[in-house]
Amino acid sequence: MKILVCISHVPDTTSKINFTEGDTKFDTNGVQFVINPNDEFGLTRAMWFKEKQGANVTVVNVGGAETEPTLRKALAIGADAAIRVNRAATDGFSVAKQLAQVVKDGGYDLVIAGRESIDYNGGMVPGMIAGLTNANFINNCIGLEIEGTTAKAIREIDGGKETLSTTLPLVIGGQKGLVEESDLKIPNMRGIMMARQKPLTILEPVEATAETTSVKFEKPAPKGAVKLIAPDNLDALVDLLHNEAKVI
Amino acid sequence: MSVLVYTESEEGKFKKVALEVASYAKAVANQLGTTVTAITFNAEQVSELGNYGVDKVLNISNSELKTFNANGYAEAIKQVAEKEGTKVVILSSSANSKYIAPLLAVGLQAGYASNVIEAPSSTSPFTVKRTAFTNKAFETMTINTEVKIVGVSHNAFGLVETTGNASAENFSPSISNLQVQVESVDKASNKVSIADADIVVSAGRGLKGPENWGMIEELASVLGAATACSKPVSDLGWRPHSEHVGQTGKPVAANLYIAIGISGAIQHLAGINASKVKVVINNDPEAPFFKAADYGVVGDAFVVVPQLIEKLKTFKAQQ
Ligand SMILES: Cc1cc2nc3c(=O)[nH]c(=O)nc-3n(C[C@H](O)[C@H](O)[C@H](O)COP(=O)(O)OP(=O)(O)OC[C@H]3O[C@@H](n4cnc5c(N)ncnc54)[C@H](O)[C@@H]3O)c2cc1C
Numbered sequence: 343m344k345i346l347v348c349i350s351h352v353p354d355t356t357s358k359i360n361f362t363e364g365d366t367k368f369d370t371n372g373v374q375f376v377i378n379p380n381d382e383f384g385l386t387r388a389m390w391f392k393e394k395q396g397a398n399v400t401v402v403n404v405g406g407a408e409t410e411p412t413l414r415k416a417l418a419i420g421a422d423a424a425i426r427v428n429r430a431a432t433d434g435f436s437v438a439k440q441l442a443q444v445v446k447d448g449g450y451d452l453v454i455a456g457r458e459s460i461d462y463n464g465g466m467v468p469g470m471i472a473g474l475t476n477a478n479f480i481n482n483c484i485g486l487e488i489e490g491t492t493a494k495a496i497r498e499i500d501g502g503k504e505t506l507s508t509t510l511p512l513v514i515g516g517q518k519g520l521v522e523e524s525d526l527k528i529p530n531m532r533g534i535m536m537a538r539q540k541p542l543t544i545l546e547p548v549e550a551t552a553e554t555t556s557v558k559f560e561k562p563a564p565k566g567a568v569k570l571i572a573p574d575n576l577d578a579l580v581d582l583l584h585n586e587a588k589v590i
Numbered sequence: 591m592s593v594l595v596y597t598e599s600e601e602g603k604f605k606k607v608a609l610e611v612a613s614y615a616k617a618v619a620n621q622l623g624t625t626v627t628a629i630t631f632n633a634e635q636v637s638e639l640g641n642y643g644v645d646k647v648l649n650i651s652n653s654e655l656k657t658f659n660a661n662g663y664a665e666a667i668k669q670v671a672e673k674e675g676t677k678v679v680i681l682s683s684s685a686n687s688k689y690i691a692p693l694l695a696v697g698l699q700a701g702y703a704s705n706v707i708e709a710p711s712s713t714s715p716f717t718v719k720r721t722a723f724t725n726k727a728f729e730t731m732t733i734n735t736e737v738k739i740v741g742v743s744h745n746a747f748g749l750v751e752t753t754g755n756a757s758a759e760n761f762s763p764s765i766s767n768l769q770v771q772v773e774s775v776d777k778a779s780n781k782v783s784i785a786d787a788d789i790v791v792s793a794g795r796g797l798k799g800p801e802n803w804g805m806i807e808e809l810a811s812v813l814g815a816a817t818a819c820s821k822p823v824s825d826l827g828w829r830p831h832s833e834h835v836g837q838t839g840k841p842v843a844a845n846l847y848i849a850i851g852i853s854g855a856i857q858h859l860a861g862i863n864a865s866k867v868k869v870v871i872n873n874d875p876e877a878p879f880f881k882a883a884d885y886g887v888v889g890d891a892f893v894v895v896p897q898l899i900e901k902l903k904t905f906k907a908q909q
Pocket residue numbers: 355379793794795796797819820821822823834835836837838839850851852853854855856857858861871872873874877889890891892
């Protein structure tokens with residue numbers, strides 16, 4: 343089985359978000375970048391398929407040279423090869439189009455992407471890859487088993503979960519639950535050394551017209567001070583929630 | 591030309607998000623000087639949508655589409671959009687809508703903006719405001735394609751009632767391939783889900799252990815609320831993963847979010863910030879959550895929560 347894991351290169355969750363160039367660009371100054379958390383769960387699940395079922399795992403990112411350390415990290419975790427499509431990730435559709443091309447050219451059976459990236463939160467790239475490559479698609483995937491060309495998956499739904507069956511080729515939008523938090527793989531010294539020998543191929547992008555354009559960013563208005571209520575005066579809290587906030 | 595909106599129902603009844611997206615669709619239709627067509631699957635009381643601005647309802651009662659199927663639903667919506675000559679399709683931010691939207695975007699060659707929080711500020715170019723960076727920022731975006739898909743954030747636009755009548759028609763799409771089969775569904779029918787809840791009661795590591803969640807569930811039940819938790823609580827197995835909220839868990843956009851024994855780490859706040867009113871109960875006055883909350887009680891949860899339950903019961907009895 344050939345697996346492609348899509349890796350989004352995102353600011354660490356503790357990052358303060360600022361913008362530059364007249365609030366049109368994300369300010370990367372002082373920001374540490376990591377593998378998108380949803381993709382980390384997917385990558386670890388891919389490693390399981392590699393160890394237990396002999397799958398071959400390639401990781402891919404659409405982005406500039408600055409994303410290569412993130413791909414190297416994925417190689418150090420255990421992926422066999424990496425691909426970077428040399429194009430700025432300006433919008434979800436153009437990214438999906440690049441990834442769909444990689445999928446078609448590489449003949450992957452399973453594409454693991456994340457439910458959403460924590461930067462632009464489009465939540466659209468995996469579904470678009472599926473649509474563009476005519477593959478089956480399962481979103482919010484929290485469990486995945488594969489036997490031959492048959493897949494059994496669990497999908498989180500609002501208020502519960504669903505067990506689904508489908509066939510390869512398959513694209514998933516994965517998240518926590520695909521593997522447990524405690525099973526997440528982190529690179530060790532040997533992995534980091536081996537990653538240096540593994541191939542990182544740079545591909546030129548295919549043509550894609552952006553369907554959406556980012557115009558500008560803004561930060562939420564600063565929050566007013568909290569109203570403190572004494573713990574022995576909870577009637578006041580009930581009153582405020584009812585009469586002032588009008589939420590109960 | 592009409593604006594098309596996918597109105598979700600469960601067991602024949604419309605969900606609250608359906609009425610919210612219908613309200614949003616009406617606002618867009620007013621801007622464009624056109625009407626609203628809703629598409630529903632196996633819904634019963636379709637005329638209810640008239641009160642939220644829908645002019646026409648296309649009800650799909652297809653035996654293949656009795657239960658949700660992303661490819662089948664996306665295909666049906668695509669066929670309706672093509673038949674109606676639709677330029678704008680509106681969906682919600684439910685798990686199902688977010689599953690369908692990218693498939694539909696490819697099918698209709700439409701640009702898609704998700705997590706949109708306001709009516710378009712302009713329809714030419716079509717400009718919307720959405721949340722980005724997990725609620726740490728807002729992004730203004732234009733959709734450049736002829737057909738546009740907008741995913742509306744939960745609870746961002748609200749319900750707007752009007753008076754109107756929705757006419758009903760049936761539509762039979764031709765569905766060729768469902769691609770994915772549902773084997774079983776496991777859903778607690780007596781619980782409010784985080785996605786649908788107006789009020790969410792959430793607790794963290796300050797509660798010390800899973801045995802102490804009785805009072806959280808009771809508080810939630812008095813308020814008709816959903817229960818949620820911080821990430822370490824679900825990682826420790828005290829509560830199911832499905833209750834984990836935050837930047838790497840579920841987003842919460844409730845009217846009221848009550849955080850008990852939760853410190854207010856940046857990743858937690860990022861996921862719940864879209865909630866309108868936030869209450870924190872924490873015994874440490876320095877807990878960062880106090881900077882993000884509207885109302886706060888500095889106190890021991892084990893003392894405050896039982897008392898709050900009693901006060902709320904008295905309040906509810908008087909209503
Ligand atoms: C990559 C990454 C992603 C993350 N994503 C998320 C996420 O999505 N969601 C999330 O929640 N976290 C997330 N976290 C974890 C986050 O950083 C915090 O560790 C976590 O939110 C803390 O949980 P907590 O507030 O329950 O526990 P703690 O930080 O341990 O806080 C417990 C609080 O309870 C209070 N307390 C103790 N006893 C009492 C009492 N008797 N009465 C009242 N209050 C009491 C304490 O004062 C304290 O403020 C993430 C972390 C990382 C690294």
